[in-house]
Amino acid sequence: MAAVEVKNLVKKYGSIDAVNGISFSINEGEIFGLIGPNGAGKTTTLRVLSTLLSINGGSVTILGYDVRKQSADIRKLISYLPEDAGAYKNLTGRAYLQFIANFFDQKEVPVIVQKGIEIADLGARIDDRVDTYSKGMMRRLLVGRALMTNPKLAILDEPTSGLDVINAQEIRKLVKTTAQSGTTVLLSSHNMLEVEYLCDRIALISEGKIVEEGKPKTLMEKYKVRNIEEVFIRTVRE
Amino acid sequence: MSGLGNITKKEIRELLTPATFVPIILVALIFATLGNSLQGIQEQAATPPIIGVINEDNSTFGTMTSTILHERAKVVYNSTSSSDKQVGLETLKEKNGVALIIIPQNFTERIRHEQPGNIEVYWIMKGAGLMDTLPPSIFESLIAYINTNISKELIQENTTVNASFVLSPTKRVETTKFKDQEFIGLSPSILSGMLSSQTMLIPIVMMMIIIMAGSIVITSMALEKENKTLETLLTLPVKRTSIVTGKIVAAAVIGLLLAIIYMIGMQFYFSGFQFSAGVNLASYGLVITSTDFIWIGASLFIALIAGLSLCMLMGTFAKNYKSAQTLTFPITMLAMIPMFITMFADFDTLPLALKIFTFAIPFSHPMMAPRALLFHDYTLVIGGIVYVAIFAIVTISIVVWVFKTDRLLVGTTKFKWLKGLTRRRRF
Numbered sequence: 233m234a235a236v237e238v239k240n241l242v243k244k245y246g247s248i249d250a251v252n253g254i255s256f257s258i259n260e261g262e263i264f265g266l267i268g269p270n271g272a273g274k275t276t277t278l279r280v281l282s283t284l285l286s287i288n289g290g291s292v293t294i295l296g297y298d299v300r301k302q303s304a305d306i307r308k309l310i311s312y313l314p315e316d317a318g319a320y321k322n323l324t325g326r327a328y329l330q331f332i333a334n335f336f337d338q339k340e341v342p343v344i345v346q347k348g349i350e351i352a353d354l355g356a357r358i359d360d361r362v363d364t365y366s367k368g369m370m371r372r373l374l375v376g377r378a379l380m381t382n383p384k385l386a387i388l389d390e391p392t393s394g395l396d397v398i399n400a401q402e403i404r405k406l407v408k409t410t411a412q413s414g415t416t417v418l419l420s421s422h423n424m425l426e427v428e429y430l431c432d433r434i435a436l437i438s439e440g441k442i443v444e445e446g447k448p449k450t451l452m453e454k455y456k457v458r459n460i461e462e463v464f465i466r467t468v469r470e
Numbered sequence: 471m472s473g474l475g476n477i478t479k480k481e482i483r484e485l486l487t488p489a490t491f492v493p494i495i496l497v498a499l500i501f502a503t504l505g506n507s508l509q510g511i512q513e514q515a516a517t518p519p520i521i522g523v524i525n526e527d528n529s530t531f532g533t534m535t536s537t538i539l540h541e542r543a544k545v546v547y548n549s550t551s552s553s554d555k556q557v558g559l560e561t562l563k564e565k566n567g568v569a570l571i572i573i574p575q576n577f578t579e580r581i582r583h584e585q586p587g588n589i590e591v592y593w594i595m596k597g598a599g600l601m602d603t604l605p606p607s608i609f610e611s612l613i614a615y616i617n618t619n620i621s622k623e624l625i626q627e628n629t630t631v632n633a634s635f636v637l638s639p640t641k642r643v644e645t646t647k648f649k650d651q652e653f654i655g656l657s658p659s660i661l662s663g664m665l666s667s668q669t670m671l672i673p674i675v676m677m678m679i680i681i682m683a684g685s686i687v688i689t690s691m692a693l694e695k696e697n698k699t700l701e702t703l704l705t706l707p708v709k710r711t712s713i714v715t716g717k718i719v720a721a722a723v724i725g726l727l728l729a730i731i732y733m734i735g736m737q738f739y740f741s742g743f744q745f746s747a748g749v750n751l752a753s754y755g756l757v758i759t760s761t762d763f764i765w766i767g768a769s770l771f772i773a774l775i776a777g778l779s780l781c782m783l784m785g786t787f788a789k790n791y792k793s794a795q796t797l798t799f800p801i802t803m804l805a806m807i808p809m810f811i812t813m814f815a816d817f818d819t820l821p822l823a824l825k826i827f828t829f830a831i832p833f834s835h836p837m838m839a840p841r842a843l844l845f846h847d848y849t850l851v852i853g854g855i856v857y858v859a860i861f862a863i864v865t866i867s868i869v870v871w872v873f874k875t876d877r878l879l880v881g882t883t884k885f886k887w888l889k890g891l892t893r894r895r896r897f
Contacts (some may be wrong), residue, residue: 245880282705282877283704284701284705285879304707304709307705307706308707310554310705312700312701313702314701316698317701318697318698332702332706335707370837374702376703
């Protein structure tokens with residue numbers, strides 16, 4: 233069974249078509265990348281799959297649940313990391329993770345929090361208030377928050393945004409490990425190297441439509457280019 | 471364009487948003503409505519008082535007093551026998567009168583013997599607000615005028631008359647009828663003052679809670695958006711109703727805590743002059759019982775929940791901390807307006823438009839409850855609680871609906887004027 237099944241998804245903001253009839257599916261345990269220029273409809277798609285936005289047409293099924301009718305069931309299985317997400321500034325890193333963990337299985341809360349702390353890897357700073365964190369520390373805390381609950385589907389919008397090279401690489405490894413342990417990952421990124429390294433399959437989205445889809449290697453061969461960045465430029469320009 | 475012009479133009483463009491103007495326009499409309507309604511009360515106060523006169527004394531001073539009353543007031547009932555008192559009071563009640571004046575048989579005789587002549591005044595008090603005591607105040611100046619004329623006459627007749635007596639040749643014997651109760655020896659202004667000192671605490675506390683707790687709710691929503699935590703919260707396995715209720719309950723708890731601290735201070739402040747007129751309302755049967763306190767508590771709690779739901783709804787429009795501060799303003803005004811209305815006027819004596827307006831504001835009800843309960847007016851209190859509960863349920867339902875739609879995140883709305891308040895869109 234596909235973890236995610238998107239068919240002819242349409243999302244409008246008034247008269248503007250943000251997403252115009254896109255279709256794709258993601259297999260369980262797969263890392264799927266959504267790539268596109270700014271304003272292409274990536275964030276809207278991720279928000280629809282995260283149950284944040286309603287849809288104007290088509291259908292979206294996540295792990296067998298319809299996003300229109302069963303959003304509450306979907307929220308128990310997914311984890312969404314928005315690109316510009318923040319945390320409650322008056323809480324410490326640990327208290328923030330605890331707050332999020334409390335929404336899940338009560339018996340598992342200490343385990344979930346511990347996992348979040350390990351992923352965030354903030355050392356003693358985990359007990360400092362969030363408003364004292366640097367951008368990179370904040371992002372690590374949020375990645376920890378997103379992955380600590382062992383979601384069936386992790387939706388990550390620019391997961392390494394704001395991180396330095398070393399931290400970004402650690403997060404990429406973590407995403408890879410998370411997928412290997414059975415979590416399906418849908419991510420969007422502007423970093424083509426990241427996409428090439430992480431994703432089993434990618435979809436290139438432009439002006440609300442999917443213009444290309446496939447395995448990174450297959451796409452590079454199809455366009456006779458050396459990397460995904462060139463595939464991206466070619467498809468978007470065409 | 472110069473640097474100054476460029477910056478000014480940019481700043482004006484940023485400030486010229488519906489978020490800046492809509493709350494102020496709403497407040498202006500509220501004030502305009504309030505002003506029009508209060509003008510009606512003022513016009514009423516400027517007209518001569520409507521009274522009834524029973525003159526049993528057809529001698530010099532009795533006739534003089536009666537003549538002055540007929541000249542300077544609108545006399546709608548006239549009689550020469552105090553046995554007609556009840557008829558007079560009924561007539562005045564029908565004709566919206568303020569007082570029945572009885573000049574007793576021995577009025578002139580007492581004055582001639584250098585004893586103050588009694589003027590019996592039966593006040594018909596309609597409301598306990600400051601504005602309601604305006605007609606009695608006007609009448610009091612009339613009594614002063616009568617005194618002056620009697621004094622003049624006494625001096626002209628006899629230059630050796632007792633000076634201290636001649637300065638106040640009459641004495642008022644007052645009884646006030648208010649809400650079917652008789653208050654012997656009390657004038658409307660004293661009664662109104664006593665009632666105000668007994669019931670003023672709740673309106674002030676209510677206003678403070680709403681302002682403080684309301685600000686907490688609106689700011690909380692604004693900070694969720696500004697700190698980018700809202701999207702995460704909305705994707706967690708928690709019901710939208712729980713998010714809305716949780717925020718309201720938390721703000722209510724903090725608001726009540728703040729109110730308790732505030733009330734302790736205010737209680738000490740008010741206890742300083744609660745019995746300043748030397749009259750204890752309990753001796754007239756005007757006591758707030760423990761059951762009444764439960765009603766006041768219920769009214770206060772429901773109004774707080776309704777107010778916070780309204781704040782929550784306003785909070786969904788807040789884009790950031792700055793816009794939250796602007797949105798707090800109309801809520802503050804909505805809390806202050808009933809406080810002033812209940813202070814200056816009585817709900818029963820308000821013009822119909824203002825009555826509807828006051829009743830519609832959920833915060834009015836706990837402010838009006840103590841006075842209503844003193845006079846056992848349970849209909850107003852229970853009716854208010856029911857109305858505010860419905861108001862709260864409807865408002866919470868709207869907030870939950872907003873939380874379930876895209877509007878919270880992308881600001882999509884059918885109402886164009888609201889777009890500026892809510893716009894926040896990213897593809």
